[in-house]
Amino acid sequence: MGMLAKAAAIGAFAALSLGQAASADEDARLIINGEEEMIVRAAPPAWSPLPELLSGWLFRTVETQRLQMDDFENPGFTSVDSAWETWSLPEGSAGKSCADCHGDAASMKGVRAVMPKVNAENGELWTLEMYINNCRTERMGAESWGWNSGSMVDMTALISLQSRGMPVNVAIDGAAAPFWEAGKELYYTRTGQLELSCANCHEDNYGNMIRADHLSQGQINGFPVYRLKNAKLNSIHARFKGCVRDTRAETYKEGSPEFTALELYVASRGNGLSVEAPSVRN
Amino acid sequence: MKPLKLALVPVFALALANAGWAGDVAAGDVVYDDGAVAVSLSGMAGDPAAGKKVMTTRGLGNCIACHTVSSLSEFAFHGEIGPTLDGAGSRWTEAQLRGIVSDAKKTFDGSMMPSFYKKSGYIRPGNAYTGKAASEDELSTLLTAQQIEDVVAYLQTLKD
Numbered sequence: 435m436g437m438l439a440k441a442a443a444i445g446a447f448a449a450l451s452l453g454q455a456a457s458a459d460e461d462a463r464l465i466i467n468g469e470e471e472m473i474v475r476a477a478p479p480a481w482s483p484l485p486e487l488l489s490g491w492l493f494r495t496v497e498t499q500r501l502q503m504d505d506f507e508n509p510g511f512t513s514v515d516s517a518w519e520t521w522s523l524p525e526g527s528a529g530k531s532c533a534d535c536h537g538d539a540a541s542m543k544g545v546r547a548v549m550p551k552v553n554a555e556n557g558e559l560w561t562l563e564m565y566i567n568n569c570r571t572e573r574m575g576a577e578s579w580g581w582n583s584g585s586m587v588d589m590t591a592l593i594s595l596q597s598r599g600m601p602v603n604v605a606i607d608g609a610a611a612p613f614w615e616a617g618k619e620l621y622y623t624r625t626g627q628l629e630l631s632c633a634n635c636h637e638d639n640y641g642n643m644i645r646a647d648h649l650s651q652g653q654i655n656g657f658p659v660y661r662l663k664n665a666k667l668n669s670i671h672a673r674f675k676g677c678v679r680d681t682r683a684e685t686y687k688e689g690s691p692e693f694t695a696l697e698l699y700v701a702s703r704g705n706g707l708s709v710e711a712p713s714v715r716n
Numbered sequence: 717m718k719p720l721k722l723a724l725v726p727v728f729a730l731a732l733a734n735a736g737w738a739g740d741v742a743a744g745d746v747v748y749d750d751g752a753v754a755v756s757l758s759g760m761a762g763d764p765a766a767g768k769k770v771m772t773t774r775g776l777g778n779c780i781a782c783h784t785v786s787s788l789s790e791f792a793f794h795g796e797i798g799p800t801l802d803g804a805g806s807r808w809t810e811a812q813l814r815g816i817v818s819d820a821k822k823t824f825d826g827s828m829m830p831s832f833y834k835k836s837g838y839i840r841p842g843n844a845y846t847g848k849a850a851s852e853d854e855l856s857t858l859l860t861a862q863q864i865e866d867v868v869a870y871l872q873t874l875k876d
Contacts (some may be wrong), residue, residue: 625840627855628830638828639797645774645781648795657795679847 458670517592526576537635594711617699626683656713752824757861762869
């Protein structure tokens with residue numbers, strides 16, 4: 435091979451590997467531990483503006499995808515293990531643990547798939563974190579956990595894992611309807627000095643590169659998500675906050691009515707995709 | 717005149733902080749004619765070499781985050797959000813380019829492109845990337861008048 439041909443071959447290889455880094459195999463299937471297949475492509479609900487629902491897993495590099503295909507490789511499982519211990523740890527003035535009322539954590543199966551949902555007792559829209567803290571303060575007599583504290587995010591991972599593989603199925607009608615409408619309004623509002631809405635990137639431009647980032651549909655079926663970028667599990671609202679901050683806007687707070695409504699709306703845009711928690715992204 | 721001008725720079729910088737230079741057209745006073753802006757925002761000519769830096773630097777214009785530009789291929793990772801800027805200098809006049817870079821929404825209704833020379837009309841404006849609130853009188857334009865001119869000068873070099 436002449437020098438020129440060699441140089442051309444190297445160039446082609448570099449371009450090819452860059453392309454692979456940007457977008458993985460479009461037909462890739464997410465099968466965890468060689469046996470649990472996740473629904474990473476789903477038909478959209480009738481009202482959805484998306485032609486097809488796509489898990490964020492499809493937008494990641496092959497290397498990142500692999501980390502989620504084996505629970506021993508998945509760095510999010512350190513947190514799951516830690517929450518297993520917390521589950522049976524008695525705390526608070528009642529001296530009770532999660533296990534005392536709920537038995538095995540497997541009893542939480544299905545919970546994550548329908549979160550957030552309207553709390554029938556007070557008519558408020560509650561996320562998984564709110565239900566957990568309610569248990570802690572009202573039933574256990576324990577301190578509430580901070581939204582992004584390790585204990586909280588770990589527990590949401592353990593509880594969400596029990597629903598892994600089940601399709602997301604949040605209610606958007608009835609009592610949930612006004613919250614869903616409020617979340618939709620936020621989704622399309624262009625905030626901050628960059629005047630960007632969620633839709634600008636995640637509806638109009640998913641699949642496209644923005645500098646070195648491959649834009650996904652912004653689905654939240656994989657949360658809490660282990661991000662390689664900050665090497666920890668991240669809550670949904672923490673991720674929302676990062677996105678809004680990056681529009682050079684004043685963010686909302688974790689647990690605010692705005693982010694809770696937005697969580698419902700964004701979750702509903704993924705109704706039909708599998709719960710993947712804890713997922714791995716970059 | 718040059719030494720005198722330099723001597724005045726610190727005075728203006730102190731007095732005007734982030735409001736830009738005295739000779740700049742204020743963001744609120746820019747006259748858009750069908751999206752185009754006829755006169756230099758800084759009153760001075762743009763420098764294409766400085767414009768190239770603005771276009772490729774993440775903390776500045778970072779134009780290539782969304783646009784591909786063949787002549788900037790030495791810089792990695794060009795985005796796919798907006799159209800390529802190749803040939804922009806042939807497709808648009810200097811005034812049109814200045815208008816698009818300053819506030820693209822005046823040319824393309826509803827454009828996703830940020831308005832780089834605007835200071836008002838935002839929803840929940842923040843203090844840069846801190847996530848904290850900023851009042852509109854605290855905001856600076858995303859680029860200075862001279863940086864806009866520099867980018868426009870570079871774009872004019874992109875001929876078919």
